[in-house]
Amino acid sequence: MSIHQDVRVWDPAVRLFHWTLVAAFVIAYLSGEEILDLHVVTGYLIGGLVGFRVLWGIIGTRHARFSDFVRSPRTLGEYLRSLFGGRPQHYLGHNPAGGAMVVALLVMLTLTTLSGLAVYGGKELAGPMAFLAATPVLGGEWLEGLHEVCANLTVALILVHIAGVLVSSLLHGENLVRAMITGTKRSPQHEQV
Ligand code: HEM
Numbered sequence: 001m002s003i004h005q006d007v008r009v010w011d012p013a014v015r016l017f018h019w020t021l022v023a024a025f026v027i028a029y030l031s032g033e034e035i036l037d038l039h040v041v042t043g044y045l046i047g048g049l050v051g052f053r054v055l056w057g058i059i060g061t062r063h064a065r066f067s068d069f070v071r072s073p074r075t076l077g078e079y080l081r082s083l084f085g086g087r088p089q090h091y092l093g094h095n096p097a098g099g100a101m102v103v104a105l106l107v108m109l110t111l112t113t114l115s116g117l118a119v120y121g122g123k124e125l126a127g128p129m130a131f132l133a134a135t136p137v138l139g140g141e142w143l144e145g146l147h148e149v150c151a152n153l154t155v156a157l158i159l160v161h162i163a164g165v166l167v168s169s170l171l172h173g174e175n176l177v178r179a180m181i182t183g184t185k186r187s188p189q190h191e192q193v
């Protein structure tokens with residue numbers, strides 16, 4: 001028999017970061033072709049949020065730190081085998097697959113933001129990369145295509161992210177979405193951290 005108790009996992013900064021990011025991403029994606037001012041503001045916001053999260057991954061609370069959830073490919077393999085083998089290893093913070101996804105999302109969001117800044121500089125002659133407009137190669141239309149590809153790859157990753165959250169919630173028998181809202185997980189006491 002296992003004793004259950006509520007354990008604090010995600011600090012308020014992580015939760016606020018996550019749901020602000022979700023809202024900003026939806027607005028940025030939908031406004032991309034339509035409302036440039038709104039798009040640029042939400043794009044900058046996303047860049048700032050990612051910057052904050054990287055800093056918080058170094059100096060933040062226990063489960064927010066990269067050192068708590070970035071694991072070796074071997075640990076990731078073992079975790080995935082345990083997950084689909086029906087006896088999932090339990091982690092209080094991000095599990096190894098979740099941790100890998102966090103890194104992938106932060107990298108893709110960075111690339112999307114940077115390519116957005118480049119389009120803004122090269123095409124609109126604005127923002128910190130406005131100097132690109134003067135360069136014949138980088139000032140071209142192709143940067144817009146690159147930005148669009150980055151944005152769409154990020155969307156694909158997000159779909160996998162959401163599927164991963166739902167599948168591991170089911171297989172672990174715990175509601176990960178609720179945990180990202182309330183900050184707590186209902187966990188057995190024999191925790192593996
Ligand atoms: C409504 C859709 C979404 C749901 C339900 C959702 C849910 C979650 C959950 C439950 C976690 C924690 C996973 C774990 O327990 O290991 C998480 C983490 C994360 N999600 Fe989402 N997510 C959604 C959309 C997004 C979007 C659109 C983005 C990116 C733009 C995103 C980026 C992230 C990141 C970066 C983390 C890591 C959080 C941290 O450690 O700071 N998510 N998400």
Ligand code: HEM
Pocket residue numbers: 025028029032033036039040042043044046047109112113114115116117118119120123124127144147148151
């Ligand atoms: C992660 C954040 C971002 C997402 C998801 C995103 C997404 C998009 C999308 C989907 C488009 C439409 C592409 C097309 O069909 O042509 C677009 C266009 C554009 N984005 Fe972003 N973007 C982001 C960040 C930024 C940033 C930070 C900037 C600049 C500061 C920026 C500047 C632009 C510009 C100038 C366009 C071209 C608009 C036009 O002239 O039609 N984006 N973006």
